[in-house]
Amino acid sequence: MSSIRATLAVFALATVASTASLAGDLTRLPVEKREVSLFTVVNATFDSVTGLATAPANSQAFEDVRLGTALPGGLTSATVRLPPGDCLRDVRVTFQGGRSQVFPGVDVCRSHGLRLGTQPT
Known part of the structure; x- marks a missing residue:
């Protein structure tokens, strides 16, 4: 009976150790490879946002993100679905009138x- 308990105890410890090892491996995954889906843009500027695009960091390969309707100025927000890609991205925001900011x-x-906001001059 005690040999069965000892075997079960060893099995339990091995299971806990392998689970902890697996959890440690998951937290060490490179951030660049994680999947991204939802992203919220808060517009606290005076201008409406008419476009949103993302690109891998330090590239000019911007891909439009479906914003739906324009995001009015004031304090409004919209949650959008980002296209798959790396975690580190450049985000381009286009405002009413064609001005854009990266x-x-x-x-x-x-x-x-x-969060987009007005900056003091």
């Missing part, structure tokens, strides 16, 4: 949103 190196895996 936010370089946004980690969309760790930060699930971007």
Whole structure:
């Protein structure tokens, strides 16, 4: 009977150790390979946002993100689905009138949103 308990105890410890090892391996996955889906844009500027695009960091290969309707200025927000890709991305925001601004190196895996605001002069 005690040999069965000892065997079960060893099996339980091995299971816990392998589970802990697997969990440690998952946390060490490179951030660049994680899947991204939803991203929230908060518009606290005076202008409406009419377009949104992302590209891998330090590239010009922007891919449009479906925004739906324009995001009015004030304090409004929209949650969009990002296309698959690396975590580190450049985000281009286009405002009413055609002006655009690029936010370089946004980690969309760790930060699930971007707040646009007016900056003091």
